[in-house]
Amino acid sequence: MTDAIYPQVRIVPERFLNPETVEKILNRIATTEGVRRILLRGQNIPPTVPHGPARGKPNPHPMKRTIQVCGQDVELQVHVGFIILELENRDPIPALREACDSVFTEFSYGLQEGRFMKSEATLSDYAKYGTEAEKDIIGMTDPRSKSGPIILQGVK
Amino acid sequence: MAYKPQYGPGSSKVAENRRKYMDPSHKLEKLRDATDEDIVLLMGHRAPGAAYPTAHPPLAEQQEPDCPIRKMVTPTDGAKAGDRVRYIQFTDSMFFAPSQPYERTYLECYRFRGIDPGTLSGRQIVECRERDLEKYAKELVNTELFDPARCGIRGATVHGHSLRLAEDGMMFDMLQRCILDKKAGVVKYVKNQIGEPLDKEVKVGKPMDDKWLKAHTTIFHSLGGVAYRDDAEYIEWVQRIHSLRTKYGFMPME
Known part of the structure; x- marks a missing residue:
């Protein structure tokens, strides 16, 4: 949850992003003055097959890899x-x-202002x-996640 | 007068495609050459070249009860041999895939015999005897009903039909069964339909371009395609059916 006092922005690209593009855009965003928090949202890519007869087998996926943001390793868990952004x-x-x-040259994107992070826990939470x-x-x-x-x- | 099916209403291109695919007299355009072995590998029910496991002895070897229906209906090859019932399941992206679940079920019912299709919002499964299935699956993959990027052969973990596409134009797949080989421009399956890695990659050809997809799609889409509301004839018929079933629901005697 977050304090509702800070402005929030959501970037919605027309396509789901490859790790290389995420790396590029995050490095640009993270070095921008005034960004408090970055949240990556997308479709979960589980480490093992979750359903079906192959359940539990490893699930190698090209979109799930570690990228470098401001010299730090970030392991992507979603596409x-x-x-x-906060x-x-x-x-x-x-x-x-x-x-x-400068990064989304092949496809369009939308940049919306609004409230996109939870400010209060729900009953389901x-x-x-x-x-x-x-x-x-x-x-x-x-x-419950350990990470x-x-x-x-040192981005400031 | 002999009954002549009309297959569906509509004056748009999408409606025309729907009718075309359902009509068994329309020969589906063949676009790719997946072999029998490729199809067997994709489905993963048996090893290529292995004998078909059976669920019961061949019909010729077992005593059939004296039944008029059995006399009327010729069994399919798979039923004759006593094959197991197996499946293939497809997911079709809403971004102008050539088929969609309801369309698949309709066209399979018109074109194939001895099948049990299951229709869901984001996926469509068809079950039948194994050797019939291989024949049908080959037709479903090799013809204009399939696009390597916008259709997926997914036995489990099918999520992706309603999502944005990936940067390379592929539909999201949590298990990434197929990948686009950028050098060759060809889509290749590296896992079978349930997500087990394949020993040998299966190439299913080049993704079709946007122009082809929009000309062959059976999905109404207001963003970039034919909007459902623009097909007045379709709307009229859907409203008619809705109105009649509502009225008859209340007053069945009328």
């Missing part, structure tokens, strides 16, 4: 479809548009994760 104020938006224009779950993480990723958020160092 990225949305990039949601900003300190509205000032970085033109720079973000510029970054998107309580049912799923209980009352002890870490509140900062609910609505962003599974609070926490990645903190990008």
